Each structure stands twice: as structure tokens, then as C-alpha cells.
Amino acid sequence: MSRRPSGRAGRIRSSLRLAAAAAVCSAVLGTSVQPAQAGSDRNPPPGTGLHQELRELVKRPDGPPGVIAVLRDGDHAEVYRAGVADVESGRPPRATDHMRIASVAKAFTGAVALGLVDRGRLHLDDTIGEVLPGQPAAWHRVTLRQLLHHTSGLPDYSASQGFFDIISEDPRHRFDSRHLLEFVADEDLEFRPGSRYQYSNSDNIAVALMAEAATGRRYESLLRELVYEPLGMDATSLPQGYRLPVPFLHGYQIDPEDGPVDVSEAFGASGAWAAGGIVSTPKDLTAFIRGYAGGALVSQRLRRQQFTFIPGALSQPPGPGRTEAGLAIYRYTTRCGAVYGHTGNTAGYTQLVAATADGRRSLTFSITTQTSLTNNPDLLARVREIQEDFVCALLHR
Template structure:
């Protein structure tokens, strides 16, 4: 089966539109799954558990409407296991690898959180700093919103990615190159959706504002701050924030799936500039594993700041929801599963669905990447199945 490749055909663009806006808001026969390292005698792994996890991924890929590929990285202290099923590229048939690039979608919000919280530790920002104090050029109606509320998604900022102006541009050309620092102008004439701090509402505008506050407080570009405060300390050599639609090779190809239709390769269908700090980062499963172990484990910030970060809003969902019950902290989520608790973030964008999570000490982690998009409104049945599989992987991680 050969996939169609996204181009500027309006029929494909129209079917992609809702997925693109929401993100910034058995297609394959046969499967391959195996751990990256051969099991060593006495290494503590349960062969039955390993076989069951492999089979779950095979079943996920082989199910009607299942993703073309999936890769899961389990990290336990200094031991890494990579499970994969399906393919990274339908045309070549090669298996997914932990070194493949991919769009991490809203997991990028955890990166903007890491930048902001590190600046809080350095005294360059404070959690109670307001938009009016740091970004006085933003609409006066938004001036009382604090950095804490932006990171908690309790700001009330209207979501630029849901504005008609933004949607019209993406509809006409999903590869349009936006000026990221002007994305909030799409909703600059709108008031707050609610009184800041009064309730939770996930908004892509929040993390754009976080990045702008980071820039204003340091006089440095956000991309430079990412490199200095996150990439370099953690050795993330294959993580970047591009402006265009190209992905560095090799990469996991992301697909749009529809019943009774060939999969459409949408890996390079949408410009990252329209998501920027809210979802534009490109990384690899290997790099994301290193990031979430340090981020969830407190390796990037002080204990004092982490206490503030780990103040959770019960029942507040990430997008898409992760395994188990979800509660929202400052740019991090708590996932309470039947086997225990992990902390991390999820994301979805055309062609990709992501989960990264780790224990509170950062010693055990899961990176789970799917090569099609799922959400509560887009392919919800597949999302329900994915969440079940993710929870089983969390249980395998915590029960070792």
C-alpha cells in the first residue's frame, strides 16, 4: 500500500484543517515489535511481561484504523527498553527507531514550562509576575494575568488557534509561515474568557505568552533560551524548534487515516511556526526520554520552585488525555493509574500523538509515540485504546 503524500490539493487540505487547528488546539499489514536490547540473564525483566507489551503494540497497529507505527521507550534507572510495532515509513517499511525525529506537539508546553521555571529560579521571572508588568504592549484586558496562571491554564486568555483569522490562513495554506511572536494578535481584540484563576481551560495562547515573557525578561530569543536552559544541560542533540514544515531525516512519518481510504502522509503538512512554543518542537524518543526524566524528576529546577509546580488542579485534562486520571500542575500533569502515579505531558498534531511521563524521582520513564493523530474529538475510539495500552506500559514500568 502506498500512501498519498500531502500537497496543496484542496481535497487533502480541507480534510486536514480540523486536525491542524485542533493540534495547535489496520492501514498497515504486519507488525514488528522487539526490545532494543537483547534480554540479559538476571537483568530483572519479566519475559511474560515483555511479550505481553510487544503483543499489545502489535494489536494496536493491526486493529482497524490503527496507527501505521508506534514506539515506546521504557527507562528504568540506567536500563532502556524500546518496544515498537508497525513501520516508521509505509513506503520503505523500516521500523521506528528511538533516534527518529518527530513532532512532539503539545509536549512542547513542558519545554516552555522548563524555560520559565528555570528563569524563576534565577530571579528573572516570578510566578506572580503579570502580563501587564512584563508585556505591557499586550491588550490591557489581559494585564492582570500572571505567569502562574498561564502555566496552569487558568489565565482565561482566548485561544488564538481557534480564532477564525488563524483558521482561515491554515485552511488556505497549512504550510503558511507565521511570525510566532505575533500569534496573539489573532485574539488581541478579545477579552478574557473568564476571571483569571477562577477555572481551568487549556489554551495554546498561554504558552505563547509564557515564551514572550521569557524573552522580555532576558532580552534573549526563546530559541536561544531553549538551547541554553534545556537542550544543552540535558544533552538533547536532536531537539529543535523550527519555523518551517520540513523535518530532519530520519523521521517517523505521520499519517492521516480515514475509513476506506489510503493513509495520507502529513509529516510535513503543517508549518511549525503556527504552534511555536505551544507545540512546534521537533525531537526524538531518545531525547524526550532524557527530558522528561529530568523535568518530572526535578533535575532542572529547585525544590522550592518544584513545590509550586506540583500544585495540581484535580481533573484538569491534558490534550489529549493521558492514562488514568489527570490533574494539572504548572506545565506538567499528574497521571494517576491503577498501578501508581507518573508525571508528564501529552500532545497531538497532524500525524502524531505523544505521551511522556516519569516518576517523581525521574528514575523511571515512558515515552510513547504514535504516527497518527488522536484526540477526544478526532479518532476518539483509537485514543481510548491508546490510553489503555499506555496505562499497561505505566504499570509495567512501576511494577518492576
């Protein structure tokens, strides 16, 4: 195929290291600027128009080799796809292909934490000092609520020079996930807890550690008990290594000289863990967001607190329309209405999952390259326009 990677091995290895570094940089981007809402005067295209938008997306010189979107309304699901899951084989993407879901994993962390709050094992106003007394004293007044809202002020471990140096040198380095916060343990809070919003990977590591401390159980087991099993998800996992289960949707860095460089297994998951290490499929993500946004995993009392939103607070990368942050969930207000979910990006992948507040209608949208406000913002702008068209198609059914 014309998009098959080529070029010298040295350039490829360099591209892989740069991809890992780019994944870190995009994850820690500040969120003080709200991108303009795209396509406010556009009508939602028909189904054939949606297919055409995806075909045009993969044909862009900087576009992803593959894209897959799943629209579900009740028991009826429609799969839209373009391009390939793997440039070597040329096979199309499937809803059962595994992939890295990046920061969509933060919604899973929220599901675990809120599930434990409902069970009385944690409380939203529990502090790091009360639950994790071994963490730095300067962080002790931060609450679980602030961690879930990204208003904690915790310094982001993935922005630390020590972490960056390790992952840039060896993207497959095996971290001890439960000690990731030690990269910033000597740093004070970046601001007074609760005073402002700042997206931080450290928040979700701290949430997972609080969940483990409150239950005496591993976070991976809590995911299975509180999320996977209740929602019938059998293809989702939180690995430590760099291998992906087969079949998987290959992720690529688009190199100007070498074309698509496969970075699917170029880096390990241990350095992201609860902040972005989960591997899932479009099919499983559909089940997750329908249950999570629809309130199947938390009580109505707690859900009212979860759906307390901070205007202008972005997920990373920004999703369709205007964004507001709740407790481990975002509201995306498009020209056609609001949906609730999360986005994510890492080397090789950009993700969106969203659903209506009753969970009946949902969208999963996955492309096989990374984009963010700093990593190819032009591509991101187009992706957001297409995502908004899909949301409009979903809501107008």
C-alpha cells in the same frame, strides 16, 4: 505494502487540508469532562504482552502505521515498537527518529519559565502587564503562574477564525510566531484569571514572550541553554518551516478511501511555536522527561509550587488514568501509581512522555496518527489503555 497510500491527488490534497484543520480543532478542545479511567481491574501484561498490544494497535483499520515506546529504568532502556516508520520504505521506527512532539512542547515552555524564575529573572506572580505592557490591557492582570496552570482566561488564538482560515487554506503558511496573539488581541478574557481551568495554546505563547522580554534573548536560545544542553539533548529543535530532520517518523492521517496519507511535512511549525512546534526524538524526550519530572531543572522550593495540581484538569489528549494539572506538568494517576509528564497531538502524531517523581523511571509513547477526544475517540481509548499498561510495567519493575 498493503498500507501504501493510493487514490487521486485531489483527494490527497483535500486530506492534507483537513488534517491541518483537525490539528487546530483538537488542540482547542474544552476540558470540562474527565474520561473514565481505563482498565482499573487489569493486571499489567508481561513484556511479550506489551509487544502484542502494539502489534494489535497498528493492525486496527484506524490504527497508526507505526508506534514506538521507550521504557527506561535508571541506565536500562527497553524499546518496544510495531509497524513502520515510513509506509514507503517499510523500515521500523527507531528511538533516534525525529517527530513532531505537539503539545509536549508546553512542558519545554514550562522548563524555560521555571528556570528563569529560579534565576530571579521572572516571578510566578509577574503579570502580563508588568512584563509585556504592549499586550491588550484586558489581559494585564494575568500572572505567569496562571499561564502555566492554564487558568489565565486568555482566548485561544488557534481557535480564532482568522487563524483557522489561513491554516486551512495554506497549512505551510509562515506565521510570525511572536505575533500569534494578535489573532485575539481584540478579545477580552474568557473568564476571571484563576477562577477555572481551560487549556489554551495562547498561554504558552505568552509564556515564551515573557521569557524573551525578561532576558532580551530569543526563546530558541533559552531552550538550548536551559533545557537542551543541561540534559544532553542534541536532536531537538524548534523549527519555523515544514521540513523535518532526517531520519524522521512519518505521521499519517488515516483516510477511509486512500489509507494512510503522509502529513509529516504537510504543515509548518511557525503557527504552533512555543505551544507545540518542537521536533524531537524518543531518545531525547526520554532525557527530557527524566530531567523535567525528576526536578533536575528547577529547585526543590519551586518544584513544590510546580507540583500543585488541579483535579480533573486534562492535558490534550488525555493521558493514562486520572489527570491533574500542575504548572506545565500533569499527574497521571493509574491503577498502578502516578507518573508526571505531558501529552500532545497534532496532524500525524499523538505523544505521551511521563516519568516518576524522582526521574529514575520514564516512558515515551509515540504513535504516527492523530487522536483526541474529538478525533477518533475510540482509538484514543485504546491508546490510553495501552499507555496505562506500559506505566504499570514501568512502576512494577
